[in-house]
Every structure is written in C-alpha cells, then in structure tokens.
Amino acid sequence: MTLQNAAHLEGRINAHRRLLVELLSVVAAIPEAREALLAMARDNETVIDHEEDPGVEPDAAFAAQQIADDEIRAIVKAAMARLETRM
Known part of the structure; x- marks a missing residue:
C-alpha cells in the first residue's frame, strides 16, 4: 500500500468514526438506547479467563x-x- 493510499484510507476511516460518534450521541x-449503548461498552466479546485457551501467545484473532x-x-x-455537552 502506498503512503497516499494509506492516508486516503485513514482519512475515510476517521470520517466514518466521526459520523458514527455523532449519530450515537443523538x-x-x-434513555433506552443509552442503556443499550452503555451495555455494549461494558460487554466484552473477547474471550476471557478459562472460556477458551489462546495459548501462551494469543493469535491474531484474539x-x-x-x-x-x-x-x-x-x-x-x-x-x-458529546451528548453530555448538549445537555
């Protein structure tokens, strides 16, 4: 990947993230949506403890x-x- 392509990709990803943050703040x-979002932030989809043994060095998937x-x-x-700044 060229430097120009990487910068283009990074710019697009940043734009998507900014839009997503704004939409989620709206x-x-x-209240019900806020609780769902907070629950999503609390929940951890990564395997923890003894649920699955990733080995000594977790692989790329982990x-x-x-x-x-x-x-x-x-x-x-x-x-x-962002929501707090509006309230």
Missing part, C-alpha cells in the same frame, strides 16, 4: 477482537461525552 439521547472491543468502548465513550 441516539443516546433516548488481538483483533481486543482491538475491536477497545474501539467500541472508545466510540461509545466519545458519543456519551
């Missing part, structure tokens, strides 16, 4: 899922912060 104004969980939490947190 949706979070609905790492990717952890990154996804972290990003969900960050997006919901940003949406809640």
Whole structure:
C-alpha cells in the first residue's frame, strides 16, 4: 500500500468514526438506547479467563477482537461525552 493510499484510507476511516460518534450521541439521547449503548461498552466479546485457551501467545484473532472491543468502548465513550455537552 502506498503512503497516499494509506492516508486516503485513514482519512475515510476517521470520517466514518466521526459520523458514527455523532449519530450515537443523538441516539443516546433516548434513555433506552443509552442503556443499550452503555451495555455494549461494558460487554466484552473477547474471550476471557478459562472460556477458551489462546495459548501462551494469543493469535491474531484474539488481538483483533481486543482491538475491536477497545474501539467500541472508545466510540461509545466519545458519543456519551458529546451528548453530555448538549445537555
């Protein structure tokens, strides 16, 4: 991937994230939706404890899922912060 393609991709991903944060902040104004979003941020889809043994070094699938969980939490947190600024 060229540097120009990487910058283009990063710009598009950032735009999608900004739109998603804004949309979620609007949706979070609905109490039931806010609870669902907070539950989603609390829930962890990554396998933990003894549920599945990833071995000594977790493989890429475990790492990717952890990154996804972290990003969900960050997006919901940003949406809640944006909602708070409106209230």
